[in-house]
Amino acid sequence: MKTTPITSADLNGVFPVPPLARKSDPRRTISIAENERLLEHMAAGGLRRFLYGGNAFLYHITLSEYEQLLEWLSGAPDDFWMIPSAGPSFGRAMDQAPLLRPYRFPAVMLLPSGDPRDAAGLERGLREFAAEAETRLVLYLKEENNFGADAEAGLDVVARLVDEGICAFIKYAVVRRDPAVDPYLEALLRRVDRSLLVSGIGERPAVVHMQEWGLPGFTTGSGCVQPRLSQALFEACVRGEYKTAEEIRQLFLPLEDLRDAWGPARVLHHATELAGIAETGSIPPFISPLPADQLETLAPVARDLFAGQGAGQPQPSLRAGARS
Numbered sequence: 001m002k003t004t005p006i007t008s009a010d011l012n013g014v015f016p017v018p019p020l021a022r023k024s025d026p027r028r029t030i031s032i033a034e035n036e037r038l039l040e041h042m043a044a045g046g047l048r049r050f051l052y053g054g055n056a057f058l059y060h061i062t063l064s065e066y067e068q069l070l071e072w073l074s075g076a077p078d079d080f081w082m083i084p085s086a087g088p089s090f091g092r093a094m095d096q097a098p099l100l101r102p103y104r105f106p107a108v109m110l111l112p113s114g115d116p117r118d119a120a121g122l123e124r125g126l127r128e129f130a131a132e133a134e135t136r137l138v139l140y141l142k143e144e145n146n147f148g149a150d151a152e153a154g155l156d157v158v159a160r161l162v163d164e165g166i167c168a169f170i171k172y173a174v175v176r177r178d179p180a181v182d183p184y185l186e187a188l189l190r191r192v193d194r195s196l197l198v199s200g201i202g203e204r205p206a207v208v209h210m211q212e213w214g215l216p217g218f219t220t221g222s223g224c225v226q227p228r229l230s231q232a233l234f235e236a237c238v239r240g241e242y243k244t245a246e247e248i249r250q251l252f253l254p255l256e257d258l259r260d261a262w263g264p265a266r267v268l269h270h271a272t273e274l275a276g277i278a279e280t281g282s283i284p285p286f287i288s289p290l291p292a293d294q295l296e297t298l299a300p301v302a303r304d305l306f307a308g309q310g311a312g313q314p315q316p317s318l319r320a321g322a323r324s
Contacts, residue, residue: 001076006106006136006168008195008216010081014234015049015171015198015219016042016227019269020056020069022281030068031281038224038278043080045227050076051171053085053109053140055221055265060284067099074103081106083138088113090125097132107168109138112146119153126161136168137161140200144174144184151184159191171219172209173200179208189213203233203252207245210237221259221268222252225275226305251308254301262294263287270295271302 021034039050052058052073061069073082086100087093088111100108110126130137139158140146147154161167170192176182188197199209199218206218223230229248236245259267266283270290273280283289290298 001074002078002081002106003104004106010049011169011195011198012216012238013049014047014217014223014227014230015051015083016047016224016230017051017053017055017219017221018042018224019265019272019280020052020058020061021272021278022284024281028282028284030065030072031279032072034278034280035072038272038280039076039080041277042224042227045223045229046231047223047227048079049081049083049217051083051085051109051138051219053111055224055268056085057265057269057284057287058085059088059111060286063095063099066096070099070103073105083107083109085109085111086129086133087111089115090129093125093129094132097129100133100135105135107136107138108133109140109171112140112142118148119150119157122147122154123157123160127166130166137166138169138171139167140171140173141188142173142200152187155188155191158188162192162196167196169196169198171200172197172215173219175201176205179205180212182213185213202256203230203249204256206233207237207242207249210234211242211245221264222255222271222305224268225255225271225277225302226252226308229305229308251305255305258298258301262290266290267298271298271305274299275302275306277306 018038021031021038023029023031070084073084076082084105086096086108126137144151147157172185174184194214195216197215199206199215202220202222209215209218217234220230229251233245233248236248255271266287266289269280269283272278
């Protein structure tokens with residue numbers, strides 16, 4: 001796996017956020033073989049940055065499973081950038097820190113906490129975790145109150161951690177009805193260079209975030225099912241071919257709509273298996289699997305995207321020579 005220092009060029013790309021395949025045994029054991037299948041599928045589509053977080057249900061992973069996951073991630077090819085997550089609580093993150101330290105991951109993402117918190121307390125805790133794990137951080141902004149009720153104070157903390165090199169980059173995932181209108185993002189960009197922000201909500205706002213806000217890349221869940229098109233969307237944006245990018249984006253919306261309706265992580269977990277990519281197996285508690293009627297609805301949507309088409313939608317004409 002990549003162990004070299006992070007540069008701005010490393011953020012210019014697509015960051016798939018995959019599910020974590022498990023066996024369907026009573027202990028829901030992590031399946032290394034099926035996770036390898038999924039990783040190979042994403043890599044065959046041109047992706048080389050892999051962020052394991054919420055879609056892998058790392059909020060609920062045990063410490064013994066976490067150690068197994070880190071060992072597997074560390075064995076990835078040298079050109080794969082593997083990014084594990086930690087937390088979301090301070091205690092859990094500090095228990096994970098000594099497990100992370102030997103592997104020298106260039107960065108670790110902190111899962112956002114829903115526990116009582118404020119900006120000053122989070123800053124202290126994040127500094128302690130980074131020092132204990134001996135790694136840089138990926139800060140995940142999912143809601144305006146992730147760094148406490150005082151949003152301005154929270155953004156000041158983010159800026160200090162960036163300025164001091166503790167934060168490597170930011171996953172920006174605050175959902176807006178219109179992603180072109182975002183005062184909170186404006187306030188963040190007054191403090192932090194846009195080259196250090198990655199759009200963090202998949203394909204739905206990706207074109208606007210790259211075109212209007214100048215963000216260098218985006219994360220994707222649905223791109224784990226169809227990585228070639230996710231990479232093609234990114235490359236179209238880089239070329240300034242936003243009409244083509246928008247055509248590609250539309251192909252992801254049927255699956256994205258179901259993820260928004262029924263839960264992004266569990267829908268992706270099932271969609272990956274229904275598309276025939278890998279056997280993702282059991283979903284760990286505290287999340288329940290989709291019922292049979294929803295799986296029946298999801299199956300053709302997942303298979304259409306895997307085939308390179310949205311449900312009932314024509315495939316866009318991609319520029320010759322685009323990476324596949």
